[in-house]
Amino acid sequence: xxxxxxxxxxxxxxxxxxxxxxxxxxxxALAHAGHCAAWVCLGIGAVVGVIGATIGGDPAGWVGAALxxxxxxxxxxxxxxxxxxxxxxxxxxxxxxxxxxxxLVMDPAYRFETTNxxxxxxxxxxxxxxxxxxxxxxxxxxxxxxGYGLGEAASFLGAALAGGDWAPNxxxxxxxxxxxVVRAFDGLSRRSDSRRETGLHRASQQTRELVIRHDYELRxxxxxxxxxxxxxxxxxxxxSGPVDQRLRDGIRQDLGLIVGxxxxxxxxxxxxxxxxxxxxxxxxTATVAxxxxxxxxxxxxxxxxxxxxLAVRMTGDLGVLGALGPARAxxxxxxxxxxxxxxxxxxxxxxxxxxxxxxxxxVTVAVMDSGVGFDEREVPEDRIGLRTSIRARIEQEGxxxxxxxxxxxxxxxxxxxxxxxx
Amino acid sequence: MSRMRLTQQEADPIGAITxxxxxxxxxxxxxxxxxxxxxxxxxEVGSPLVALLxxxxxxxxxxxxxxxxxxxxxxxxxxxxxxxxxxxVGAAIAEYxxxxxxxxxxxxxxxxxxxxxxxxSLAPYCTWMSLILAGVLSAAVLSILVVGTATxxxxxxxxxxxxxxxxxxxxxxxxxxxxxxxxxxxxxxAWQREANRAALHRDADLRAGIARSVQQSRVSxxxxxxxxxxxxxxxxxxxxxxxxxRARELAEALRRALKAGIESTWLDDLAATVRMSRGxxxxxxxxxxAAADLAADQRSALTALLxxxxxxxxxxxxxxxxxxxxxxxxxxxxxxxxxxPPSRRELDRFAAVARAVSMRAEVAVTRDNVSVELSHVPD
Numbered sequence: 001x002x003x004x005x006x007x008x009x010x011x012x013x014x015x016x017x018x019x020x021x022x023x024x025x026x027x028x029a030l031a032h033a034g035h036c037a038a039w040v041c042l043g044i045g046a047v048v049g050v051i052g053a054t055i056g057g058d059p060a061g062w063v064g065a066a067l068x069x070x071x072x073x074x075x076x077x078x079x080x081x082x083x084x085x086x087x088x089x090x091x092x093x094x095x096x097x098x099x100x101x102x103x104l105v106m107d108p109a110y111r112f113e114t115t116n117x118x119x120x121x122x123x124x125x126x127x128x129x130x131x132x133x134x135x136x137x138x139x140x141x142x143x144x145x146x147g148y149g150l151g152e153a154a155s156f157l158g159a160a161l162a163g164g165d166w167a168p169n170x171x172x173x174x175x176x177x178x179x180x181v182v183r184a185f186d187g188l189s190r191r192s193d194s195r196r197e198t199g200l201h202r203a204s205q206q207t208r209e210l211v212i213r214h215d216y217e218l219r220x221x222x223x224x225x226x227x228x229x230x231x232x233x234x235x236x237x238x239x240s241g242p243v244d245q246r247l248r249d250g251i252r253q254d255l256g257l258i259v260g261x262x263x264x265x266x267x268x269x270x271x272x273x274x275x276x277x278x279x280x281x282x283x284x285t286a287t288v289a290x291x292x293x294x295x296x297x298x299x300x301x302x303x304x305x306x307x308x309x310l311a312v313r314m315t316g317d318l319g320v321l322g323a324l325g326p327a328r329a330x331x332x333x334x335x336x337x338x339x340x341x342x343x344x345x346x347x348x349x350x351x352x353x354x355x356x357x358x359x360x361x362x363v364t365v366a367v368m369d370s371g372v373g374f375d376e377r378e379v380p381e382d383r384i385g386l387r388t389s390i391r392a393r394i395e396q397e398g399x400x401x402x403x404x405x406x407x408x409x410x411x412x413x414x415x416x417x418x419x420x421x422x
Numbered sequence: 423m424s425r426m427r428l429t430q431q432e433a434d435p436i437g438a439i440t441x442x443x444x445x446x447x448x449x450x451x452x453x454x455x456x457x458x459x460x461x462x463x464x465x466e467v468g469s470p471l472v473a474l475l476x477x478x479x480x481x482x483x484x485x486x487x488x489x490x491x492x493x494x495x496x497x498x499x500x501x502x503x504x505x506x507x508x509x510x511v512g513a514a515i516a517e518y519x520x521x522x523x524x525x526x527x528x529x530x531x532x533x534x535x536x537x538x539x540x541x542x543s544l545a546p547y548c549t550w551m552s553l554i555l556a557g558v559l560s561a562a563v564l565s566i567l568v569v570g571t572a573t574x575x576x577x578x579x580x581x582x583x584x585x586x587x588x589x590x591x592x593x594x595x596x597x598x599x600x601x602x603x604x605x606x607x608x609x610x611x612a613w614q615r616e617a618n619r620a621a622l623h624r625d626a627d628l629r630a631g632i633a634r635s636v637q638q639s640r641v642s643x644x645x646x647x648x649x650x651x652x653x654x655x656x657x658x659x660x661x662x663x664x665x666x667x668r669a670r671e672l673a674e675a676l677r678r679a680l681k682a683g684i685e686s687t688w689l690d691d692l693a694a695t696v697r698m699s700r701g702x703x704x705x706x707x708x709x710x711x712a713a714a715d716l717a718a719d720q721r722s723a724l725t726a727l728l729x730x731x732x733x734x735x736x737x738x739x740x741x742x743x744x745x746x747x748x749x750x751x752x753x754x755x756x757x758x759x760x761x762x763p764p765s766r767r768e769l770d771r772f773a774a775v776a777r778a779v780s781m782r783a784e785v786a787v788t789r790d791n792v793s794v795e796l797s798h799v800p801d
Contacts, residue, residue: 029605036601037594044590048583055580203726210688221683235669251656
C-alpha cells in the first residue's frame with residue numbers, strides 16, 4: 001500500500017498577527033505612517049523654502065529649507081532609534097523651527113493674516129507626528145499632544161515677536177485630531193480582544209497537527225494492512241488444521257518487523273525507498289531491474305539479503321555505482337552482500353539499511369542495522385567474514401572499511417572505494 | 423507573496439475587520455469637513471448648486487468607502503479605491519468650479535483634505551503602491567486646478583510653491599496610508615515567517631510524538647488485537663475453526679479501517695477531537711473527501727470557526743456538509759445554538775477571515791439555527 005505524499009507538504013501559512021504582537025505591531029505601523037506623512041510635510045516645506053529663495057529671490061527661504069531638512073533628518077533618527085532622548089531632542093528642535101518660521105512668516109511683507117496658515121502647518125504637523133518612544137495608544141497620544149502644544153506655543157510666541165496675529169492652526173489641529181482618533185480607536189478596539197477570540201493562530205497549529213496525525217494514522221493502518229492482512233487471509237482460508245510452516249515463518253518475520261518499534265516512522269520512510277511487507281522483495285527486485293542495463297547494481301547483495309530473509313531499506317541512488325568500473329563494482333557488491341549476510345546471521349534483526357553516496361572521488365556504501373551489536377575484541381577469529389570477505393576485497397580495490405558497533409544499539413559498516421577501477 | 427501586492431486585509435484579516443469602523447469615521451469626518459469648509463468660504467461661492475454637488479460627491483465617496491470596506495464585502499478590490507478617489511476628486515473639481523474666479527485662499531478648500539482623508543482611511547485594504555499612486559494622481563489633478571486659481575489668491579507666491587503647498591494634504595495623507603500599509607504587512611509577514619519556521623521546527627517533535635500516540639489510536643487498538651492473534655497462531659500447532667473465523671473478522675476490520683482511513687480527512691479528525699474534548703456532536707458529511715482540497719490557510723479558517731462554535735456554549739450540535747460536485751465546492755456549516763448563541767457580528771468575523779483566504783462566505787443567523795456557507799474553487 002503506497003501512500004501518496006501527505007497534504008502537509010503543501011505550503012503552510014499562518015493567518016494574521018497573534019493578539020500579543022498586535023499591540024506593538026500596530027503601534028509601530030501607525031508611528032511609521034505618521035513619520036511618512038511628516039517627511040512629506042517637511043519635504044514640501046523644504047521645497048517651498050528653496051522655491052522662495054530661488055524663484056522668489058527671498059533669502060529667508062534658505063533658512064526655512066535648512067530648518068525643515070534638519071527636522072526631517074532628526075525624525076529619521078527618531079524612527080530608527082525611538083528613544084525618549086531622541087524624541088525630546090526632536091520636539092525641542094521642532095519647536096525651535098516652528099518659532100523661527102513663525103517669526104519669519106509673520107513678517108507683514110508676506111501678508112499672512114494669522115498663524116493659521118499653510119507654511120506654519122507643515123512643521124507643526126511634523127511635530128505632532130513624532131511617533132515617539134515606546135508603544136501603545138496612551139503614550140502615542142501623549143507625544144502627539146506634546147508636539148501639538150509645543151507647536152501652538154511656539155507659533156504664539158513667534159507671532160508676538162514678529163507683531164502678527166495668532167490663531168489656532170486649523171491644519172495642525174486636524175492632524176492632531178486624526179492622530180487622537182486613530183490611536184484611541186486602536187487602543188479601544190484591541191480591548192475586545194477579537195484576535196484571541198478568533199484563535200486563528202491556534203487553529204492553524206491545530207490544523208497542522210491534524211494533517212500530520214491523519215497522515216500517520218493512515219500510514220500505520222497501511223503498514224498493519226500490508227503485513228498482517230495476507231496472514232489473516234491465509235489463516236481464514238486454511239480452516240482448521242495444522243499450521244503451515246511457511247505461514248509460521250512469514251508471521252515470525254513480519255512480527256519481528258513490527259513489534260516493539262516505531263513502525264509508523266519506519267513505514268513512512270520505507271514507502272519511499274522500497275516496497276513494503278510481503279511485497280518487499282519484489283520491490284527490491286524492481287529497483288534493481290529498473291537500473292540502466294550497463295550500470296552496475298548491488299544484485300548479489302540484494303539476492304543474499306532476500307535469501308537470508310532480510311529486508312533492506314535503501315537510501316541514495318544506485319546510479320552512483322556507475323562511477324565504478326565493473327570489477328570494482330562487483331567487489332563492492334560482494335562485500336555488501338557479506339555485510340548483509342552478517343546482519344542476518346548475527347544481528348538478530350529482520351531489517352538492515354543501506355545508504356549509498358558519491359563524494360570526493362569516492363563511492364561510499366553504509367550498511368546499518370539496529371541489532372544486538374558486538375564488541376569487536378570478543379569476536380572469534382574465525383567467525384566474522386569481515387576480515388576476508390569484506391576487508392580484503394575492499395582493500396584490494398584501494399578502498400577502506402570502517403566499522404562501529406555497540407552492544408544493544410546496532411552496527412554500522414562503511415565501505416569506501418575510489419571512483420573508477422577496472 | 424511579495425509585500426508589494428499584499429494588503430493588510432490579506433495578511434491580517436482580523437486587523438482589517440477591526441479597522442472597518444474607522445473607515446466610517448473617516449468618511450463622516452470628510453463629509454463634515456466639506457460642509458464646514460464650504461460654509462466657511464460661502465462668500466466665495468459663485469454657483470451654490472455646484473458647491474452642493476461637491477458636498478454630495480463627498481458624501482457619495484464616503485459612502486462608497488464605508489460600504490466597500492465593510493467586512494461583509496471583503497475582499498476589497500483595487501477598483502473600489504479608484505471609485506472612491508474618483509468621486510472625491512470629482513468633489514474637489516466641483517468645489518473649484520463653484521468658487522471659480524473668487525477663491526482667495528487655497529488653505530480653506532476641502533478638496534485635498536477630503537481626498538487625503540478617504541485614502542488614509544482605506545489604508546488597511548489597499549497595497550502601499552496603489553495608495554501612493556492614488557495620492558500622486560489626485561495631487562496631479564489638484565495641481566492643474568491650482569494653476570487656474572493662482573491668479574485670484576490673496577497671496578501670490580511663485581506658482582510652483584503654490585502647487586507644492588496645495589498638494590501637501592493629499593500627499594502627506596497618502597504617504598501616511600502607504601507607510602501604514604507597508605509597515606503592517608511587513609510586520610505581519612515577518613511574524614508569519616517566524617511562526618512558520620517555528621512550526622516547521624516543531625513538526626519534527628510533533629511527528630515523533632504523534633507516531634507514538636498513533637499507537638494509542640484506533641489503528642493500534644486494532645493492532646493490539648491482530649498482533650497477539652498472529653503471535654498465537656504462530657506458536658500454536660493447529661488452527662481451530664474459531665481461529666479461522668476470528669482471522670476473517672480481523673481481516674475485515676483491517677480492510678474497513680484502511681478504507682475509512684483513506685476516505686476520512688483531517689476534517690473528520692477535527693470533528694472527532696471536538697466531540698471528545700467538548701462533548702458536542704459534530705457530524706461531517708463529506709462523501710468524496712473534498713475537505714482534503716482546502717488549502718492550508720483555508721483549513722485554518724474553517725478550524726477556527728468550528729473550534730469557536732464548539733467553545734463557550736456557542737452551539738449544541740454542529741453539522742458540516744461539503745458538496746464536492748462541480749467546480750466550486752460548497753461547505754455548509756449548520757449549528758444549533760447553545761446556551762450563549764453566536765451573534766451575527768461574531769460570525770461575520772470568521773466570514774471575513776474566510777473571504778481573506780479566497781473563499782466566499784455567507785452567514786445566516788435565526789433563532790433555531792446558525793448557518794455559515796463557505797465556498798471555494800480548489801486549485
